Amino acid sequence: MxxxxxxxxxxxxxxxASAQEAPDxxxxxxxxxxxxxxxxxxxxxxxxxxxxxxxxxxxxxxxxxxxxxLEPGGTQGWFQPVPLITFSPGETSVSFTRGNRKTELESGAEVLGLASAVDEERSVSGKMVFVGFGIDDSEAGIDDYEGLDVEGKVVAMLFGVPKDAPEEVGQRWGGLADKVETAMAHGASAVVIIESGQLRARLPFSVVSQYISRGRTTLDLGAEAAGAEPLAMLSQEAATKLFAGSGIEFADVLEAEMAGKPVPHGALGVTLAAHVTTTMNRFTSKNVIGKLxxxxxxxxxxxxxxxxxxxxxxxxxxxxxxxxxxxxxxxxxxxxxxxxxxxxxxxxxxxxxxxxxxxxxxxxxxxxxxxxxxxxxxxxxxxxxxxxxxxxxxxxxxxxxxxxxxxxxxxxxxxxxxxxxxxxxxxxxxxxxxxxxxxxxxxxxxxxxxxxxxxxxxxxxxxxxxxxxxxxxxxxxxxxxxxxxxxxxxxxxxxxxxxxxxxxxxxxxxxxADERPAWNPGNEYGVRYDGYGADREPEGEAETAE
The missing domain is CATH 3.40.630.10 (Zn peptidases)
Incomplete structure (x- = not known):
């Protein structure tokens, strides 16, 4: 009722609303x-x-x-409840040690804690390795992990993708999720993002800080939540301190990046210690689904x-x-x-x-x-x-x-x-x-x-x-x-x-239609996500094989 x-x-x-003045x-x-x-x-x-x-x-x-x-098509009548969580950075403490010298980074100015949708507190300690943009893509012929041992280490990587990278590389690697998951698949214990030259050209670090501090919303999946999350983001100024004495000058990294050349990478010879907290708020929204x-x-x-x-x-x-x-x-x-x-x-x-x-x-x-x-x-x-x-x-x-x-x-x-x-x-x-x-x-x-x-x-x-x-x-x-x-x-x-x-x-x-929608034979998305039709041979090749 x-x-x-x-x-x-x-x-x-x-x-x-429609009673307002409107054309015929x-x-x-x-x-x-x-x-x-x-x-x-x-x-x-x-x-x-x-x-x-x-x-x-x-x-x-x-x-x-x-x-x-229409008929109700949701899980609860017309609705499919969608569990959501808003999460924003709390307190952040990041330092690194080279030899006997410890350097504290200034939260907000040099380092930004990145909020987690799963853990309210994260503490990490480990040796650091710089992996360039952190891309491992055999199709594109890019392997930023080649020759590097990142097992159990904290991986640092540049934000974004190489300058003038092909469109498909930007689509696959432009976000953080795939890059972080790739680092974890290589055995990394945590991931730290470094402000790239291309990002600085678009947005000053202070603006990035304001954006990150607003918090984000994602699905609240608890233990079901898939994927790994980056720990923190360093400014170029912090990266310059981090790289000093490692044999890699961060200025050379930026110069190579902006020239569209391969960036130098390798072990940084420092141990990172970080503690990052997250403030969380859980709520529910809903999809509306009608069925025919x-x-x-x-x-x-x-x-x-x-x-x-x-x-x-x-x-x-x-x-x-x-x-x-x-x-x-x-x-x-x-x-x-x-x-x-x-x-x-x-x-x-x-x-x-x-x-x-x-x-x-x-x-x-x-x-x-x-x-x-x-x-x-x-x-x-x-x-x-x-x-x-x-x-x-x-x-x-x-x-x-x-x-x-x-x-x-x-x-x-x-x-x-x-x-x-x-x-x-x-x-x-x-x-x-x-x-x-x-x-x-x-x-x-x-x-x-x-x-x-x-x-x-x-x-x-x-x-x-x-x-x-x-x-x-x-x-x-x-x-x-x-x-x-x-x-x-x-x-x-x-x-x-x-x-x-x-x-x-x-x-x-x-x-x-007689046939259901199908991925084109060999399509990169269909293959990657195991979609229907992607494993078929193109018609011309099938006829040739016969």
């Missing part, structure tokens, strides 16, 4: 408009994961899924995930007009509205797709793709069931007349050709990622499914081949992305409806 009362209230909630809209455009109007309203205060504002948005999405005719059961007995156990993140960044610093609410109309209320519009088209079609579909409004994307990571690893697959693909919709920039879209990850799986077919059906085009330097492929929720071995793709708006739309996209990224100005008035509703139609056509085609 309570759920019905909440649903009835929320179903009419967007009416007040088609029914498809109006559907999108009304849902964005509520999700991006000041009432929901930016929908930050873990807040009552997000919970109200989640209840609203449930009301919409119920009215559309497939009609083909042979394929209904194959579930497609159709996802968009519901959360945004909440309330923050005021803009020039004093607005503190980061409404997130484009990021990503329009994505959620698009997912709901697809569900509505499916239920109104009168015939269910062959495969089953989970329509998902994800939490905590803005905190690090956390809701999608939890779903990819913890959605309760039953007997004969499996997740076979994720089709993600995140922040399409729809401020201009849309003619083309971008499919992030199209080159990796059979989902790529399916996008092109759908675009052609609705009279649109697909262009390559126009901003590869932004590394968008690893920055949205579909990537959580990629790392679970599941073929995945994220659909975004794109400029036309003649450049139309490029200025509009760059203007949004510069002036409105993660700012209070990301409001409903920016959206071109004709473009929004075209994007939603293409999205539905794409999902429908994949859901009804």
């Amino acid at each position: 309570l759920r019905s009362l909440i649903a009835a209230t929320l179903l009419v909630a967007p009416l007040a 809209l088609t029914p498809a455009q109006q559907f999108l408009h009304d849902r964005v109007a509520y999700l991006a309203s000041d009432e929901l205060r930016g929908r930050e994961a873990g807040t009552p504002d997000f919970d109200r948005a989640a209840d609203y999405v449930v009301s919409q899924m119920e009215s559309i005719g 059961k497939g009609s083909d007995p042979e394929l209904a156990g194959q579930y497609l995930v159709v996802s968009a993140h519901l959360d945004h960044v909440g309330v923050g610093s005021p803009n020039d007009e004093g607005d503190t609410i980061y409404n997130g109309a484009m990021d990503n209320a329009i994505g959620v509205a698009t997912v709901l519009s697809m569900a509505k088209r499916f239920t109104e079609a009168g015939e269910a797709p062959r495969r089953s579909i989970l329509f998902v409004a994800l939490t905590a994307e803005e905190k690090g793709l956390l809701g999608s990571r939890y779903m990819a690893d913890h959605w309760p697959v039953g007997d004969g069931e499996m997740l076979v693909g994720d089709l993600n919709f995140d922040m399409p920039i729809l401020t201009f007349p849309l003619t083309h879209i971008v499919a992030l990850g199209e080159e990796h799986s059979s989902l790529g050709p399916a996008v092109h077919i759908a675009a052609e059906e609705v009279g649109m085009g697909v262009i390559p990622d126009p901003f590869p330097e932004e590394n968008f492929f690893v920055r949205s929720d579909h990537y959580s499914f990629v790392t679970a071995g599941i073929p995945a793709i994220s659909i975004d708006s794109g400029p036309s081949p003649d450049g139309t739309g490029t200025d509009a996209i760059q203007h949004f990224l510069k002036n409105d992305y993660h700012k209070p100005s990301d409001e409903i008035g920016l959206i071109n509703w004709e473009s929004a409806a075209k994007f939603a139609l293409l999205s539905y056509t794409f999902v429908r085609n994949v859901a009804n």
Whole structure:
């Protein structure tokens, strides 16, 4: 009864917002408009994961899924609870000893303790070895550990990747997790990160310190938590002291790094002693999941995930007009509205797709793709069931007349050709990622499914081949992305409806295809994460072998 009362209230909630002055809209455009109007309203205060504002948005999405005719697809009705933890640095004490001389590093100015999501206190003592960027990648021909003995030692490594490294190296090694896990796999007892020249060129150490001190949020998995965590980060000034007398001058390391040359590495001849504490706060958010059961007995156990993140960044610093609410109309209320519009088209079609579909409004994307990571690893697959693909919709920039879209990850799986077919059906085009330097492929929720071995793709708006739309996209990224100005008035509703139609056509085609989504033969992500289809031989090679 309570759920019905909440649903009835929320179903009419967007009416007040949509009653505001708006241009004449088609029914498809109006559907999108009304849902964005509520999700991006000041009432929901930016929908930050873990807040009552997000919970109200989640209840609203449930009301919409119920009215559309979906079934609950979560672990607790419509919801999949997602355990989260916010952790921030506490006290930090770091020193190193060379011979009989002990050097204390100044916390905050020379060294930053890096908070742990698992341990409230960490103490480490050990000899130190510098491993350059800490990359061990046979495919790229890089082995920073060659000739080094790091067993039981504290490994120090530069932040980031080598200058002018290939894009695939940046994608694989740009974050800390893989580098730290690699160090531990080589036997390291702990990892210390060193401020690189490239990082200093972008951000002074004082700004990095401010960022780190804010704390981070991740999944609260307790003993299940995988991977290792870095202990601390040293400034270049601290590194200069650390390297002095080791036979490696840190100035030479920086010079080689900035010149794009191999950096010198080796044992540092010092013993590090460190004690780092963490302050923790645990809480729960939730993914919202609606299910549409497939009609083909042979394929209904194959579930497609159709996802968009519901959360945004909440309330923050005021803009020039004093607005503190980061409404997130484009990021990503329009994505959620698009997912709901697809569900509505499916239920109104009168015939269910062959495969089953989970329509998902994800939490905590803005905190690090956390809701999608939890779903990819913890959605309760039953007997004969499996997740076979994720089709993600995140922040399409729809401020201009849309003619083309971008499919992030199209080159990796059979989902790529399916996008092109759908675009052609609705009279649109697909262009390559126009901003590869932004590394968008690893920055949205579909990537959580990629790392679970599941073929995945994220659909975004794109400029036309003649450049139309490029200025509009760059203007949004510069002036409105993660700012209070990301409001409903920016959206071109004709473009929004075209994007939603293409999205539905794409999902429908994949859901009804004879073959499930598959990684391309030999694809690096499919191979690394043991994904379906990656171990196949390319067709030409198979025919030759015969």
